[in-house]
Amino acid sequence: MARPIHLDSVDKEYRSAGTVHVAVDDLSLTIPEGSFTTLVGPSGCGKTTTLRMIAGLETPTSGRVSFGEQDVTDLSPQNRNCAMVFQSIALYPHMSVRENIGYGLKVQGVPRDERNRRIDEAAETLQITEQLEKMPAELSGGQQQRVALGSAFVQDPDVLLLDEPMSDLDAKLKAELRVEVQRLHQELDATMVYVTHDQTEAMTMSDHVVLLNDGRLEQFAPPGELFDRPVSEYVARFIGTPSTNVLPATVEPREEGYALAGEGFEVPAPAESFVGREGEAVSLGVRPQYLSPDGGDHRFTVVADVVEQLGTEFVVHGRTPGGTDVDVVSPTLGDVEHADELTVGFDAADVYVFGEDGRTVCYGDELANDSPRPQRNS
Structure with a gap:
């Protein structure tokens, strides 16, 4: 029994x-x-x-x-x-x-x-x-x-x-x-x-x-x-293949709450989760499957290094101009080659935010529900 x-x-x-x-x-x-x-x-x-x-x-x-x-x-x-x-x-x-x-x-x-x-x-x-x-x-x-x-x-x-x-x-x-x-x-x-x-x-x-x-x-x-x-960031990185992307950002005050400012993107953030964290270095976790070459509210640039085909999907291993490693998984990336530059995007709802100690500060649903719609970066 x-x-x-x-x-x-x-x-x-x-x-x-x-x-x-x-x-x-x-x-x-x-x-x-x-x-x-x-x-x-x-x-x-x-x-x-x-x-x-x-x-x-x-x-x-x-x-x-x-x-x-x-x-x-x-x-x-x-x-x-x-x-x-x-x-x-x-x-x-x-x-x-x-x-x-x-x-x-x-x-x-x-x-x-x-x-x-x-x-x-x-x-x-x-x-x-x-x-x-x-x-x-x-x-x-x-x-x-x-x-x-x-x-x-x-x-x-x-x-x-x-x-x-x-x-x-x-x-x-x-x-x-x-x-x-x-x-x-x-x-x-x-x-x-x-x-x-x-x-x-x-x-x-x-x-x-x-x-x-x-x-x-x-x-x-x-x-x-x-x-x-x-x-935590440890859990997010360990669970899932390829591993979760971790994008560095900084908590910055804005007229309405806060923003998580990273390399080419800025994600509005709810005040209750980030009050007292002004200037703190945080990380945004985004799974490779949630990075889209065709959309997303927050977009940034990736330079392709290696492209792998896994069945009907392609995995692009690359990095941002600032040197952050990024993986992207999509069925539409078959024509990407080494050194190609592509723009990918994510939605706030698909993000995890980790503090300096690696613990999760908030999840994407909190960002998406409590934040105003972002202005797209040009």
Whole structure:
């Protein structure tokens, strides 16, 4: 039966040669019961350490871990009804697929008939029924990973943990297995926690995403909220491909409120968000998909450097005359070449504004709703 997972002020420190390394720093969150939650972030941000503390493979330096109302901080992994799939595909090479999937059940003393029934159900769900009598060496990488998933699935865990299970697969197999894992979640009555450094996996598979930064929680929200309402420049840059453009600007007073003045553009801004910030350097975050070569209320110049074609869209990597890197995504840029100069525009509604500390000051809807219509720059 699925249970929520509570992390309460969890810290994890490692000590080596007199040096303390903080892997996880004061992490508090509740992963909803039955949800598919992904821990994402760059290498070294603490996501695998967090997963291992949930599994019981690591003990927190301080703080508590609970499954529902049960404090499991000091429980051994085998007493948590928790299964884990590791990055490396750990199959027994001398056992058949059937034996690999059912090994955990055999250790638990589950009768053979019941084992076989559960193995057959797992194999059918993961579409590997025809592979049950084969040996691991006879399988492809994707099939081996399905076997590893099956060995966890078959234990009927309350919590299923997956530590970068697709990192060694090619792009096609990753896409196939993403669907399989989501289908598995629908079949299971379990809370699933998935670790990846690939934000595409996090955004396409998850009910909720935990984005970590140097061991600390940066944002915990549904994927759409991370994309549309990032709490910081770090979140905006990490989530989305290509990364969010960050345009420097300065808060300047005007007769009616304030303006965010940048290189070739000026965005009116609501007084309540910027009072007392006169002269402060801020940044405007604009996703490449929201920069238009055909319109937008606020326009500036970009000099193209590299042009990539991605299916029906083109990505122009360039920079402003002042040296700010800018990416533009549009299906209409196929004729752009190196060193071409183009004018692109954005609307205030599509902007995030970040303060000097990198935290979000306001979102585009606040700019669009509370500001007068801008005068276009000539």
